[in-house]
Amino acid sequence: MTGWAPWRRLTSRRPWLRWLETWGVSLASLVLGLLTLLVFRRGLPHVGWIVGYLLLLWLIFAALTEWRAPLEGRGRHLVVGAGEYAIQSLHHNLQLFVLPAYYASATLTSLNAFFLGGVVAGALVTGVDPWYRRLVHPRPWLGHWLFGFSIFSALNVALPLVGVRPILALGASAVLAAMALTPAFRRHAAIGWGRALRQAAALAVLAALLAWNGRALVPPAPLFIARAAAARTVALLEPVDVIEGSVPAATVAGWGQLAAFTAVYAPGGLRQGIAHVWRKNGAVLARIPLSPVHGGRAEGFRTWSQRRDLRLPLEGRYTVDVVTASDQLIGRLRFTVTP
Numbered sequence: 001m002t003g004w005a006p007w008r009r010l011t012s013r014r015p016w017l018r019w020l021e022t023w024g025v026s027l028a029s030l031v032l033g034l035l036t037l038l039v040f041r042r043g044l045p046h047v048g049w050i051v052g053y054l055l056l057l058w059l060i061f062a063a064l065t066e067w068r069a070p071l072e073g074r075g076r077h078l079v080v081g082a083g084e085y086a087i088q089s090l091h092h093n094l095q096l097f098v099l100p101a102y103y104a105s106a107t108l109t110s111l112n113a114f115f116l117g118g119v120v121a122g123a124l125v126t127g128v129d130p131w132y133r134r135l136v137h138p139r140p141w142l143g144h145w146l147f148g149f150s151i152f153s154a155l156n157v158a159l160p161l162v163g164v165r166p167i168l169a170l171g172a173s174a175v176l177a178a179m180a181l182t183p184a185f186r187r188h189a190a191i192g193w194g195r196a197l198r199q200a201a202a203l204a205v206l207a208a209l210l211a212w213n214g215r216a217l218v219p220p221a222p223l224f225i226a227r228a229a230a231a232r233t234v235a236l237l238e239p240v241d242v243i244e245g246s247v248p249a250a251t252v253a254g255w256g257q258l259a260a261f262t263a264v265y266a267p268g269g270l271r272q273g274i275a276h277v278w279r280k281n282g283a284v285l286a287r288i289p290l291s292p293v294h295g296g297r298a299e300g301f302r303t304w305s306q307r308r309d310l311r312l313p314l315e316g317r318y319t320v321d322v323v324t325a326s327d328q329l330i331g332r333l334r335f336t337v338t339p
Contacts (some may be wrong), residue, residue: 050097050158054151057090058180061147065183084137087147092126094150095119098157098221104265105219107332112219119153122146144184152177157221163269163295166220167326174211178204215328223272223293225322225331226300227263234259234304246336249314257308260320260333263300270295273325276305280316289325315339 064083071080099119106116125131126146136143152173159169178200185196211218230247231239232255239261252258260276272293278285288305295301305320320333 047158047161050094050154053090053094053097054154054158057087057094057147057150060086060090061180062183066186087143088126088129088132088136091146091150092123094154095123095126098153099123101157101221101224102153102219104224105221105330107219107329110329110332111217112329115218118149122149122153144181147184148177148181151180156218160220160222160270161267163267163271165270165272166223166324166328167215170211170215170218170220170328171208174207175204178207215326218328220324220328220330223264223266223270223324223330225262225333226265227261228322228331228333229261230318230320230333230335231259231261233257233306234261237302237304239304243335246338249337249339252310252314252337256310257306258310258318259304259306261302261304262320262322262331262333263302264293264322264330265297265300266293266295268296274303274330275323275325277321277323278305278307279319279321282317 060083064080064087068080068083071077102116102119106112108116125135136146155173155176156166156169159172160166164172179197181203182193182196182200185191185199186193229239230243232241234240239259241255260278262276264274266272270293272295274290274293276288276290278288286307290303290305293301293303314337317336318334322330322332324330
């Protein structure tokens with residue numbers, strides 16, 4: 001580490017350089033991340049961007065995992081540090097890249113809000129260099145977990161953008177994220193590639209099972225609710241007599257029915273079955289399958305369900321969950337029937 005001595009002497013005389021050393025990388029990462037976020041929000045071909053980031057991340061991860069020990073043995077600490085910074089920056093940009101999709105798709109009062117929180121936490125930790133160095137550097141297992149999470153969360157958004165249904169994207173993302181960890185199983189070339197691949201394949205099977213059983217925790221990004229309303233009925237694919245938060249029971253009784261209108265955004269080329277799950281005070285009233293969503297419409301694919309078999313008492317808190325055919329929650333509509 002003698003190569004760092006001149007820099008240390010310089011920073012000891014220039015306190016502002018110590019501040020720049022600590023926070024400069026963080027500021028640069030945040031700026032680059034925000035630029036990446038801007039690209040996503042402008043609707044450029046983000047599938048190519050995501051795939052490019054993923055390939056670059058995996059190549060650097062694989063190379064650094066394989067060659068770290070020889071490089072450090074030769075005193076090439078700057079090369080190792082540059083590789084680690086590149087991985088950190090790619091993690092940060094990927095998390096910011098997919099954050100808008102998960103934010104739009106997540107329902108903050110449901111379990112899938114925890115996954116959104118994980119994406120936000122990943123973006124923050126990788127964006128603030130002192131936090132990353134304190135939390136991740138001393139814990140290689142955490143770095144591997146973060147790598148797998150970045151691969152998974154990015155692919156889970158990218159695959160539906162090319163027409164893969166969310167539940168298939170969920171499983172495929174889990175498998176590919178686990179297989180991408182193959183270099184880590186090599187333990188700095190302590191075992192052969194064949195054995196490492198078998199261990200990664202075993203992890204991939206476990207990851208697929210966890211993804212299926214934990215699908216309620218993952219928002220079906222990039223699907224989201226573009227518009228939703230409770231109403232008396234729906235005519236010409238538009239809600240009629242929209243309920244603004246609450247409606248008296250006498251009014252509902254006079255209507256003799258209730259309707260839930262939802263417009264679901266999906267990327268072009270995607271065809272996804274959905275359903276409305278009606279609940280009153282938390283108890284399921286009905287699950288109504290709807291016409292499959294056809295992606296590509298900026299205003300969302302409009303569909304609706306209607307309940308005529310209303311039972312007394314009508315008063316209560318109603319919710320209508322919009323779910324995929326595999327029960328991933330896309331969004332939730334709420335209204336109250338008052339006395």
